[in-house]
Amino acid sequence: MDEIENFFTKEKDPFYMGGKREGKREEKLETALNMKKLGISILLIAKATGLTKEQIMNIDLAKKP
Structure with a gap:
């Protein structure tokens, strides 16, 4: 029973960890x-978020409210 309980701890549950990453x-x-909507430069957004410039440039402003 302990093995089953240990498997389902948050740290070991692959579904939990995958969801957490997502x-x-x-x-x-x-x-x-939000930063892009405020007119903040892509370089500064990249530094603040850890995203690549390409990821930031591909964010579609029209699709988000």
Whole structure:
């Protein structure tokens, strides 16, 4: 029983960790979008978020509210 409980701890659950990574990525993209809307330079957004310039340039301003 301990093995099953240990498998499902958050740190070892691959689905939890994958979701956590995806959530962090989405948060970075949302932050970059907000910064882009404010007219902040792509270079500064890249430094602040850790995203690449290409990722930031590909954020579509028209698709987000």
